[in-house]
Amino acid sequence: MIETTAAPxxxxxxxxxxxxxxxxxxxxxxxxxxxxxxxxAVQGDxxxxxxxxVPLAWLAYLAFFxxxxxxxxxxxxxxPWFDALAIASAEVGVLFTGMFIVAGSIWAKPTWxxxxxxxxxxxxxxxxxxxxxxxxxxxxxxTDFSRRxxxxxxxxxxxxxxxxxxxxxxxxxxxxxxxxxxxxxxxxPSLDAAMGTTLGISVIAFTLVYFAFLAERxxxxxxxQRRTLEARA
Amino acid sequence: xxALDRALLVAARELAAERRRPDGFVAALTFTALLVLxxxxxxxxxxxxxxxxxxxxxxxxxxxxxxLVATRSFxxxxxxxxxxxxxxxxxxxxxxxxxxxxxxxxxxxIVALAAAVLSLVLLDLGVALAGHLVLVxxxxxxxxxxxxxxxxxxxLRVRARVALVPILSFPILMPQLVACTQGAAAALTGDxxxxxxxxxxxxxxxxxxxxxxxxxxxAAIE
Amino acid sequence: xxxxxxxxxLNDVTVVLxxxxxxRGISLGLGPGLTLLRGPNxxxxxxxxxxxxxxxxxxxxxRSVSGGPPLYIGHRPMLLSGLTARENLAFxxxxxxxxxxxxAGALRAWGLAGEMDRPIERLSAGQRRRASLARIETEQMPxxxxxxxxxxxxxxxxVRLRAAINTALVRGQAVLMATxxxxxxxxxxxxxxxxxDGALREV
Numbered sequence: 001m002i003e004t005t006a007a008p009x010x011x012x013x014x015x016x017x018x019x020x021x022x023x024x025x026x027x028x029x030x031x032x033x034x035x036x037x038x039x040x041a042v043q044g045d046x047x048x049x050x051x052x053x054v055p056l057a058w059l060a061y062l063a064f065f066x067x068x069x070x071x072x073x074x075x076x077x078x079x080p081w082f083d084a085l086a087i088a089s090a091e092v093g094v095l096f097t098g099m100f101i102v103a104g105s106i107w108a109k110p111t112w113x114x115x116x117x118x119x120x121x122x123x124x125x126x127x128x129x130x131x132x133x134x135x136x137x138x139x140x141x142x143t144d145f146s147r148r149x150x151x152x153x154x155x156x157x158x159x160x161x162x163x164x165x166x167x168x169x170x171x172x173x174x175x176x177x178x179x180x181x182x183x184x185x186x187x188x189p190s191l192d193a194a195m196g197t198t199l200g201i202s203v204i205a206f207t208l209v210y211f212a213f214l215a216e217r218x219x220x221x222x223x224x225q226r227r228t229l230e231a232r233a
Numbered sequence: 234x235x236a237l238d239r240a241l242l243v244a245a246r247e248l249a250a251e252r253r254r255p256d257g258f259v260a261a262l263t264f265t266a267l268l269v270l271x272x273x274x275x276x277x278x279x280x281x282x283x284x285x286x287x288x289x290x291x292x293x294x295x296x297x298x299x300x301l302v303a304t305r306s307f308x309x310x311x312x313x314x315x316x317x318x319x320x321x322x323x324x325x326x327x328x329x330x331x332x333x334x335x336x337x338x339x340x341x342x343i344v345a346l347a348a349a350v351l352s353l354v355l356l357d358l359g360v361a362l363a364g365h366l367v368l369v370x371x372x373x374x375x376x377x378x379x380x381x382x383x384x385x386x387x388x389l390r391v392r393a394r395v396a397l398v399p400i401l402s403f404p405i406l407m408p409q410l411v412a413c414t415q416g417a418a419a420a421l422t423g424d425x426x427x428x429x430x431x432x433x434x435x436x437x438x439x440x441x442x443x444x445x446x447x448x449x450x451x452a453a454i455e
Numbered sequence: 456x457x458x459x460x461x462x463x464x465l466n467d468v469t470v471v472l473x474x475x476x477x478x479r480g481i482s483l484g485l486g487p488g489l490t491l492l493r494g495p496n497x498x499x500x501x502x503x504x505x506x507x508x509x510x511x512x513x514x515x516x517x518r519s520v521s522g523g524p525p526l527y528i529g530h531r532p533m534l535l536s537g538l539t540a541r542e543n544l545a546f547x548x549x550x551x552x553x554x555x556x557x558x559a560g561a562l563r564a565w566g567l568a569g570e571m572d573r574p575i576e577r578l579s580a581g582q583r584r585r586a587s588l589a590r591i592e593t594e595q596m597p598x599x600x601x602x603x604x605x606x607x608x609x610x611x612x613x614v615r616l617r618a619a620i621n622t623a624l625v626r627g628q629a630v631l632m633a634t635x636x637x638x639x640x641x642x643x644x645x646x647x648x649x650x651x652d653g654a655l656r657e658v
Contacts, residue, residue: 134401146471154383165438169408169434242550246535314531314532317529320509
């Protein structure tokens, strides 16, 4: 027995002030990161990229975890809203993950002397990026709404289960093959209180930007779904 | 008729069709042999003989072969909408998934065996631990199809399916590829504990993704 | 609305494919007997059959089928190439837990005595069609869904199809047949529906 009912679309009312708040917090975070926070004793001003790098890392994982939850939501309830959430978070996630990899690369060059190393975290991020690019590709190639949502949701679930396994497998591989010591040399700068506060504000700012993007993208997707519904009627 | 019987029935149907018209098998075998040959030449035989390199080349070839066998198997299913006759049936989706995984693993095992002989002979590889190598090989062959069949099912009637299957399945299979490659290299060089460790991981992968596939497949096919 | 025991029903079913509503709010009950489904090309006849078979995702509504999964024969034969007609039918019957004993007999009755052990792709379109229709006898399910069964059939096969359907009706099976052809079977039909632009009406 199958029963499906088209779910009513929740409207998002938080959008205008969420965007403004995100911009305001970002401006404060930018000032703190570039001016207020002290220079690092070991790395100099280069370390300031941490205020971009760490929030991006957090958002990359958050975004894909939201895709996972939304995918489960779609598979269990078949409410179109979940699919809108999944696509929104996946697109924003791919954007942030891409920026995260680029920012990490820019930071690695002056501190480690290389653009890229085969550190488990880096490899996992790169694999994760490829998975969600594939996810978006699958979506763009499927024409039917409900099939697209279901297929994408399956990938959205598997990918999240796979990410820690990818991380562990690279870790195990590296434990057998000693990596060049360059990895250990840089390390993370030890953060003092002002640096910690700045990092905290940066994370909050970026998270607000993520949610602002997410809300905007969800409403675009819901509009699209509504137009399709109207075109049917 | 229980779920296992139904899965075995689908596997037998697949193997019977593949035996009479071995499209997937022949394509995969030829492709794998060609790839092993080309990769070895591109590296230069001296480099390609190193255990790590040789096993990496081998497993990348097998990975492509697996997608080829799976894609071909579902091409046949779609030719006359034969798949619909199975999907209508109670438990048809799970049986289709499990049966295909079993059948494709068997076809892949034959391809892998032939490719292994080819690699060993062409590259004159020394095998320190033959038993361990076979173990890694068998478990590697079991670990790949659960993911590849699931992804092939997801991409069933999607445009550009042939490109989409590797793009979606290879990132997911990255840990399996690492385990296969490292395990085989360890067996070639005589590192018994590492080979067994990777073999164990491969067994876990086969189990985890097999169960995951069976759980998610009924919801995944519409 | 009929009140006889129903073998299958759709209740307010909407099916959306490629972002287009193919069926809109269809309700249909099928009891024992022959039901004919007519309608112009693209009206959604195939989708309606697939919805009953559980092969089309329902955007809304309910489907219920009693007595096991229906026998659905689409407008393509749905047989796996590489296998013979006999192997294909035996597989499908075995999957349903039915004996495969009468598969050869059914194929012989459909005039495929000499062809049943040849791979399906070597048969002509009409022979493949016959092989797929022989499933009406090898898989006797309470609900039988036939999509344009007359296509590719010669006059012998038409007689055979009529006999097979009549036997099914005598056994109390519900047969739903989508066709745009008029045929002698019309007089046997208990219900006739016309599907036009996703909406159903009884005639």
